[in-house]
Amino acid sequence: MRISFLLHNGYHIGGTIRTTFTLAQELAARHEVEIVSVFRHRDAPILDVPEGVTLRHLVDLRRKSPGYDGGHPDFARPAKVFPRGDGRWKQYSALTDARIGDHLRAVEADVVVGTRPGLNVHLAKEARPGGPVLVGQEHLILDGHTYRLRREIGHQYALLDALTTVTEADARAYRNRLRLPGVRIDAVPNSVPAPSVPPADPAAKVVVAAGRLIPVKRYDVLIDAFAEVAAARPDWKLRIYGTGDASDNLRKALARQIERRGLGEHVFLMGTANPMEPEWAKGSIAAVTSQRESFGMTIVEAMRCGLPVVSTDCPHGPREIIEDGVDGRLVPVDDVPAIAGALLALIDDDGLREKAARAARTSSERFDPARIATRHEEIWTELVTRGHAGRAHGRLGDALHRAAGGVIDAGYSLKARIGRLVRRFR
Structure with a gap:
């Protein structure tokens, strides 16, 4: 398979970055893998790029770089695709909206994996028949998101093919609180490699x-x-x-x-x-x-x-x-x-x-990374094999989803909302 990860900033350090690099390294032994970083703020990433994995960026924040994007007029304009409820929204812009959109429309991959809610929303908005399998990863928890972001997740995630959480408790929250017809929801924990040092001494105080x-x-x-x-x-x-x-x-x-x-x-x-x-x-x-x-x-x-x-x-x-x-x-x-x-x-x-x-x-x-990578492979292979039969394409189908299941804590009756939408799309 050709697998493309979309990451906030692969040149920084953090749990999502580390676990993405670890997973990519394991997958690269059997698949063609790339990591696409929205931002690049330094010449070399803090973590070593996994062997056999390509790392590239969409927006260059290095002031001394010939490709510096900080002066682009769209860089100062607020993002409209990347959701405001995502905690990183202020770092995104009309420029990132355009660059991410261009990337997702052109990407040649069997599976595209988003690694934070705002990027998962981008994936959903670029969903198209015949396109790659779209997988959103949740590295935080549904209950930890703002109400505004939870509403956006409810609106958009039905156009994903799958969502993976890092705990079964969070997977249950997504299944029980959101209605995402056709979206596979699985719990797949993060992986941690075997240590390169001898085991700790139990006698150490x-x-x-x-x-x-x-x-x-x-x-x-x-x-x-x-x-x-x-x-x-x-x-x-x-x-x-x-x-x-x-x-x-x-x-x-x-x-x-x-x-x-x-x-x-x-x-x-x-x-x-x-x-x-x-x-x-x-x-x-x-x-x-x-x-x-x-x-x-x-x-x-x-x-x-x-x-x-x-x-x-x-x-x-x-x-x-x-x-x-x-x-x-x-x-x-x-x-x-x-x-x-x-x-x-x-x-x-x-x-x-x-x-x-x-x-x-x-x-x-x-x-262990080998066990966790195998679990991801099983999910993605099944999705690639079945195609996109489960994805809710079409304006009316998408609109009905938003009315019936996507909106969390809705303020007016489901029957009335569906009736209005059906009349609109006749």
Whole structure:
């Protein structure tokens, strides 16, 4: 198959970029694969381009580049195709609308894969009979989107051939809350490669946490919990890795919290590490205290390195990754005593910690890229083979979908809306 991924910015770093590169690398052994990045802001991508995969861009943001697009008159005009509800809308423009549209109309591929809602909407709006199979990927969660974006998803996604989510819980949300006739909805988790470092030493007296420095990760709760750990086991340390958009203020707040709690010799803000594998391997327990997770890539990464994970049982990912009491622990969200107790249970029992570490390595093998790529291949092959029989083409069919199922939390009766639409299209 010829497979084309459409990515926001393949020259940056982040979970969606990393998992797309990992999947593309695995697929490239058997298929023709390209990654099309809407934006390019640097000469070389931060992550290595997978062997056998082509990476190209549509809009050049490098000021010193001969192809710099920042001065194009359409670059300053707001996007109309890319939906306002998508959190990246301000970065898009009339220029990106045109470039993405031109690309999708000309792309020679069997399967085109969008990797965020705004790009999935573009795919849907360019759906055409005889065109490539269109697959939208959801790397976040339906409930995490704004009402405005959920309405746009409801309007447009019926013209996709398939939608994949990273958890079964989110797949159920899409099936139950949206009516997308003919759209295949499957849960396919993100993949994480086998680590290139030896497994972590269960005897290491280090707890590791990693992720963007954003409020939803609740590192403040983790620091409070570790204050209880340090009081009982002062020889243990906590290392927190990560930066993020507008993270400087949060980092300063966390640093003040560490100082206020007298944890300067116990808790360390480590900044970014790339690759992260060697840092996971220096610990023996991982901690995740998020209020919500769309999946939980860091959980899988830690488990693959041999760390049992103490995680909040937040929507949606952790409970689909961790088997509570076997390869980690699930605790209530924002519950400082529960987090501290779960950490201490593993810290105080060397045998339990070692057993959980072995279980974590074994159970996390189900997220190996080869297994995940095979699942995507099965879905896409079936769709390519059947053609587009399930896609809701046609103005009336599309309009009826929008009235009957696409609009979320509609404000007037379904019967009246359908009647008006049928009269309009007679």
